Amino acid sequence: MRRRTLIGTALATSVALLSGRRSIAARPEHQIDALVIGAGLAGLTCAQRLIADGQRVLVLEARQRIGGRIWTERRQGSAIDLGASWLHGVASNPLHRVVTQDLQLAVIHTDEQSRITIGLNGQPWSAERTERAEAWLDAFVRRAEDSGSTDQSLSRLLTKPLSSDQRFTLIADVEHELGAPLSAIAANAPLGDGQELVGGDALVPDGLDLVVQYFARGAEIRLGQVVHKIENHPQGVRVTTTAGAVFEARRLCCTVPLGVLKRNLIRFEPRLPNAKVRAIEHLGMGVLDKIVLQFPERFWDPTTWLRNDGPEAGLWPEWVDLTGMIGRPTLMGFIAATQAQQLERLPDQAILTSALNQLKRCYPKRVIPAPTDVLMTRWGQDPFACGSYSFPAVGSTPGMRADLAQRWDAIVFAGEAVSATHPATLQGAYLSGIQAAQALLA
Known part of the structure; x- marks a missing residue:
């Protein structure tokens, strides 16, 4: 599985982005149906599915940009992806259809023999x-x-x-x-x-940030929101940021990278179930x-x-x-x-x-x-990634990814690390976001 880079031009997308530099008051629980932690591909995909179901969704992102480990720098009219870069296995990759049909962007299949x-x-x-x-x-x-x-x-x-x-x-x-x-x-x-x-791998010459913007359309996203505590209560969830902002909702999707979870940068109350703790400890980043x-x-x-x-x-x-x-x-x-x-x-x-x-x-x-x-x-x-992508470390099993994805009361996890079928790939993140939304709506 290759992770390479791609180049291209920009696309304007309407996204409700609010800077974290503004003071944010806690919102009553009844105003938000679901919170999504992380505005990467998994989080934005989950948010889109929930919004399509009529849910009131708020996405909290620690960075001052969306995309997570999709990071596109634009220089002199070109785009250079410094994070995720490739569409792997395009024959069965659902993002290939999104890129080529929904966004109508060109792709370039790469030649490993050259x-x-x-x-x-x-x-x-x-x-x-x-x-x-x-x-x-x-x-x-x-x-x-x-x-x-x-x-x-x-x-x-x-x-x-x-x-x-x-x-x-x-x-x-x-x-x-x-x-x-x-x-x-x-x-x-x-x-x-x-x-x-x-089916081989393909680059998107116009840049992967266009895919991020496509999935962010219409979503309410708060930037600069560094989450440090997530409380899982029978009546819903409560999230507290390092700046003291508090958000409450009926349910939550957590898409922070495995590397962040491994460093215990977010405190969960009550403590995460043992199966999830084992998965976080044993899967590699x-x-x-x-x-x-x-x-x-x-x-x-x-x-x-x-x-x-x-x-x-x-x-x-x-x-x-x-x-x-x-x-x-x-x-x-x-x-x-x-x-x-x-x-x-x-x-x-x-x-x-x-x-x-x-x-x-x-x-x-x-x-x-x-x-x-x-x-x-x-x-x-990078404090909001703590690594590039997950890998099967000594002592880990594929079942641990499923354990991490399993719904825990009002909370579900998503991201490439929870994908048992396509870990460490863009389609793994994308499909996990869909799976998380389905679990929250069940």
């Missing part, structure tokens, strides 16, 4: 070398899925010393897909849990960060994917060429798991230097100009 891997000696891998590494990985994945267990780490299955090619392939195709080190990934799920995604570099001229080979098999394993091992989509020489680099967490602690200039050094390693004889624009992420340090 890639160059630069080896330790600075030379590109041959086709035969690439095929050997891929064949080894396929065999390893099949063995892990057949014989691995949930209480065993993926690294424990590596009983023989790895070649440098095998190690790189595991980093680029497993650790980067799940955002976690092999030692943290459950051995039976080397490529993640959930259903197999079929991965980290995948990106850096976007725009250059005055192109210096790299003509390929969609540039893979960096350098001596510093896991340091910016993958780059995607965005030049064709935005019309300016642009590369986006990826870094994940432990390397990403370590790099996030450094200042911007140090992160930029580390990325440029890896590009110079790939092209030591070419002149690499200074970038004209730079964007970077720190999803692990």
Whole structure:
């Protein structure tokens, strides 16, 4: 399951957005039927379904923007998605229909075979070398899925010393897909849990923020509302923010990311049921960060994917060429798991230097100009995400996602982490929002 980036133009949408800088008084319970915590894709989808049923809904969002882990930056008429980026498995992805039919936006199917891997000696891998590494990985994945267990780490299955090619392939195709080190990934799920995604992956050149705006239309959304306590009473729910604002409603959908739940940044009263506590503790939250570099001229080979098999394993091992989509020489680099967490602690200039050094390693004889624009992420340090997406950690089971989704009196949870069929994907978040609305209306 790939998580990449997309580029494009904006669409105006009417959304009732109120800044958190304004004082907000508590609203009586009878004025709100449902509260939704989080204005990401899951929360907005849930809100839309409830509104369509005639419910009076209020969405509380901690950030000063909507979208959550969909984060689109617009530069010089182009959109660059720094969070969620891809429509995975478009053959059965309901968001593909929303994008292409409801929004009538174009999509670009990506070619995974258009890639160059630069080896330790600075030379590109041959086709035969690439095929050997891929064949080894396929065999390893099949063995892990057949014989691995949930209480065993993926690294424990590596009983023989790895070649440098095998190690790189595991980093680029497993650790980067799940955002976690092999030692943290459950051995039976080397490529993640959930259903197999079929039909390939697609980018939306106009940007994913347009999808967010589409699902936000007509919803009342309060920005800057950092929730720190949720009370679940027989007569309804009561929410308190860090600023002291209080909201009451008959029911509530909580869509805060798993990473936030894992850090206990929201207090639940009474305490969450044991099954939900176990799910939060055992499911993993991965980290995948990106850096976007725009250059005055192109210096790299003509390929969609540039893979960096350098001596510093896991340091910016993958780059995607965005030049064709935005019309300016642009590369986006990826870094994940432990390397990403370590790099996030450094200042911007140090992160930029580390990325440029890896590009110079790939092209030591070419002149690499200074970038004209730079964007970077720190999803692990983002207090409203605490990571990029969930993954099947050692000790977790698919049933834990269902436990997290299960309605608890007046409260239901939604988001990619609760999806047993499509975790860590946009469609997982979308479908969980629909499921949550149905549960609240039942």
